[in-house]
Amino acid sequence: MDMTVDFTDSLGLQELSDRIGSIFSDADISFFDLVMNALKGENGLSLKWIWDSIRQAFAAEAAEYKLIFASILILGIFSAVFAQFGQLFESRQVADISYDIVFLLMAMLLLKIMQQGMDITRESLVAIADFSKLLVPTYCLSVGFAAGHATAIAFYELALIVIYLVENLLLIAVVPMIYVYTLLSVMGGISSDTRMEGILSFTKKGIGFVLKCCVTVISGIGLLQGMITPVIDSVSTGALQKLVSVIPGIGGFVDTASDVVYGSAILVKNAVGVAGILILLFLCAMPLFKLFLLALSLKAAAAISGVVADVRMSRCVEQVSEGSVLLLRTMTCAMGLFIVTIAVIAVTTNRGF
DSSP states (O other), X not given: XXXXXXXXXXXXXXXXXXXXXXXXXXXXXXXXXHHHHHHTTOOSSOHHHHHHHHHHHHHHHHHHXXXXXXXXXXXXXXXXXXXXXXXXXXXXXXHHHHHHHHHXXXXXXXXXXXXXXXXXXXXXXXXXXXXXXXXXHHHHHHHHHHHOHHHHHHHHHHHHHHHHIIIIIIIIIIHHHHHHHHHHHHHHTTSSSOTTHHHHHHHHHHHHHHHHHHHHHHHHHHHHHHHHHHHHHHHHHHHHHHXXXXXXXXXXXXXXXXXXXXXXXXXXXXXXXXXXXXXXXXXXXXHHHHHHHHHHHHHHHHXXXXXXXXXXXXXXXXXXXXXXXXXXXXXXXXXXXXXXXXHHHHHHTSTTO
């Protein structure tokens, strides 16, 4: 245990924990405590605490999303009433104007809801990138202790690619495209024809393709690097270890001591990785929960609107609800990229321990 404490002191985990706590002041979890609990084989997060946090979050957010659900249904019912009301008279001007007013109210409501969802997504993506910028140097330094400098450099480049994708592709390109998809969905609900469905389908598939490519590319690069660079470091250090082990008198001692050192370094590396994943999950839990409730409310409202609302209105709500699902997928993709990266690094740099 003394060896692992020496490694944690060398990595400056307490200073890193203080910096994380100063930037993410809302997070009441200590990164250093999570690392030390992982080194002791403890969980660090109790299931009761997780359940209580979820229950409190649901109680705090449920009222807002119930209001969203009810507002969409009420406007949908009014749209159906005005659409049917116009068929009773020769002149449909009053009914059409009334429907247009209701549709404008629905459009404003949907755009406001999606704007809130995009604000949550943007803030979360920025938080993920900021946390990763703090974690990656320390984690790659622990990888250097455990596996070698070549492996640390290779995976540091991989982590930088992930940060670049989150900051420049997801945050700058994908999230604005989802907003464009929402605007097109609202515009498509104005008319009764389906002229916008082609571009909506293309935009949705394009966003989904980009998200899938991000996960596939990062996973592929991580696995390929995991097949090569750890082996290079292992061969070079193994050759030196074997050479020293044949020296009479001290060979056996050096061989045993090197196993203890490498084992301690790998233990610290994995503990830092586990703590990083737990902090990342903690940072993303509430935003993901809010986006899930948002998507669920819009999906449920779209399903019921198909029965009680005008067909144009229900189609508009359904298409906007797909935009909320895209926001949830984007957030999940960003979180998954870092988790997959840390997992690949941890698995491929254990040196057989």
